[in-house]
Amino acid sequence: xxxxxxxxxxxxxxxxxxxxxxxxxxxxxxxxxxxxxxxxxxxxxxxxxxxxxxxxxxxxxxxxxxxxxxxxxxxxxxxxxxxxxxxxxxxxxxxxxxxxxxxxxxxxxxxxxxxxxxxxxxxxxxxxxxxxxxxxxxxxxxxxxxxxxxxxxxxxxxxxxxxxxxxxxxxxxxxxxxxxxxxxxxxxxxxxxxxxxxxxxxxxxxxxxxxxxxxxxxxxxxxxxxxxxxxxxxxxxxxxxxxxxxxxxxxxxxxxxxxxxxxxxxxxxxxxxxxxxxxxxxxxxxxxxxxxxxxxxxxxxxxx
Numbered sequence: 001x002x003x004x005x006x007x008x009x010x011x012x013x014x015x016x017x018x019x020x021x022x023x024x025x026x027x028x029x030x031x032x033x034x035x036x037x038x039x040x041x042x043x044x045x046x047x048x049x050x051x052x053x054x055x056x057x058x059x060x061x062x063x064x065x066x067x068x069x070x071x072x073x074x075x076x077x078x079x080x081x082x083x084x085x086x087x088x089x090x091x092x093x094x095x096x097x098x099x100x101x102x103x104x105x106x107x108x109x110x111x112x113x114x115x116x117x118x119x120x121x122x123x124x125x126x127x128x129x130x131x132x133x134x135x136x137x138x139x140x141x142x143x144x145x146x147x148x149x150x151x152x153x154x155x156x157x158x159x160x161x162x163x164x165x166x167x168x169x170x171x172x173x174x175x176x177x178x179x180x181x182x183x184x185x186x187x188x189x190x191x192x193x194x195x196x197x198x199x200x201x202x203x204x205x206x207x208x209x210x211x212x213x214x215x216x217x218x219x220x221x222x223x224x225x226x227x228x229x230x231x232x233x234x235x236x237x238x239x240x241x242x243x244x245x246x247x248x249x250x251x252x253x254x255x256x257x258x259x260x261x262x263x264x265x266x267x268x269x270x271x272x273x274x275x276x277x278x279x280x281x282x283x284x285x286x287x288x289x290x291x292x293x294x295x296x297x298x299x300x301x302x303x304x
Contacts, residue, residue: 010130010139012148016155018122020164021199021225022115025122026084028161029113030054037161038062038154046071056081061093072096076111087113091128107131109147120199120224126155177248179231181292182240185218188292189231195265198225205233212236226254227262247287247297256284256300263298266290278302 018025028034032050039045039062046063053059061075073096076089092100092108100108109130116123128151130139158164181188186202193200200223206215213219217233227250234240250259263276269291276286276298285299 009136010132010134012128012143014126014148014152014155016124016126016158017118018124018159018164019120020122020159021120022084022117022122023197023199024161024164025115025124025158026087027197028158028164029087030060032062034161035062037157037159039064040153041157043067051075054078054081059093060089061096074098076100079110085115107133124155124158126151176228176230179229179241179294180234180238181218181231183214183217183233184292185221185231185233189218189221189223189229191290191292192227192229193223193225195262196223196225196227196229198223198227200224205235210235241293243293243295247295250296250298251285252300259298259300263288263296266296266298 028037030052032052035050035052036045044065044067046065048063050062051060056078058078059075060078061073063071063073065071073093074091075093075096076091077100078087078089080086080088089111090100090108091111092098094101098108109128112125112127112129114125114127116125128143128147130142179185179188189200189202200221202218202221204215205211205213205217205219208219210219212235213233218231219235220232221230223229231241250262253259254262260276263286266288267290271289273287273289273295274285276284278284283299283301285297287295287297289295
C-alpha cells in the first residue's frame with residue numbers, strides 16, 4: 001500500500017506498507033551494504049563506496065550519477081536515531097544536492113523516517129520538512145517540481161534492498177528447532193534475535209490461558225528471519241534443553257563476514273570448541289556452545 005499526501009505549506013508526507021520487519025527496513029536505511037536500493041536502476045550505478053557514520057552528527061553519503069557529464073553526492077547529517085524505529089537527518093551533502101555546508105545548513109530540508117510495526121509488516125512514513133528560511137514560493141517550486149515525486153519513486157525501491165530479502169542460496173527450508181528452556185526463554189530468544197536479527201514474538205502462559213507454568217513465563221516464542229528459532233519455558237513435566245551428539249548447522253547460510261559476526265556473538269559467555277578458521281580440507285568452520293547450551297557449527301566454503 002502506498003499513500004502520498006499533498007504538500008502542506010513546507011512539507012509533504014509519503015507512506016508505504018512493506019512486507020518486512022522494522023529491523024530489516026531500518027537496516028536498509030542505515031547499512032551501506034544494503035543501501036544500493038537508493039540508486040535509480042535506470043541510471044548508471046556508481047563505484048564510489050557508500051559511507052555511513054551512524055551517530056547523531058554523523059553523515060551518510062553516496063554518489064548519484066545522472067549521465068556521463070553529471071554526478072553529485074547526496075545523503076545527510078543525522079539529527080536523531082532510534083534504532084529500528086526512527087531516523088531523522090538533514091538532507092544533502094557538501095558539493096552535492098541539496099547543497100549542505102556551514103553557510104546554508106539551516107536552509108537544508110529535514111527528512112524524518114518513521115517505522116511503525118503492523119504485525120509482520122512495517123509502515124514507513126517519510127516526511128520532508130523544508131526550512132522556514134526559504135520563501136514559500138521556493139518551497140512549493142521544489143516540492144511540485146519533482147522533489148515529492150522523486151522521493152516517492154525512491155522509497156518504492158526499498159523493497160529491493162538486500163536487507164529485505166535474506167539469501168537462502170536456493171535451498172529448501174530445513175526443520176525449525178523448538179527448544180524448551182529452563183525458565184530462560186525470554187532471555188535466550190532475545191539473545192538470538194540480537195545475534196541473528198529478525199522479528200521476535202513472545203506469548204506468555206497467561207496469554208494462552210495455561211496453568212501448567214508461571215503466568216509470566218514464555219509459552220511460545222518465535223524468531224523469524226534468516227535464522228529461525230522457536231521455543232518456550234518448559235512446562236510442568238517437560239525436560240529442558242540438553243544437546244548431545246547433535247549440532248545446529250549454519251554452513252553457508254550467509255556471507256563469510258556475517259558468519260564470523262554470528263560466531264563471535266554466539267561465543268560471548270559461551271564455550272568455543274573450535275575457532276572459526278580455515279581447515280585442511282579447504283573450508284572454514286568452527287564450533288561453539290552458546291550461553292544457553294545450543295551447539296552451533298558455523299562455516300563456509302572458500303570463494304571460487
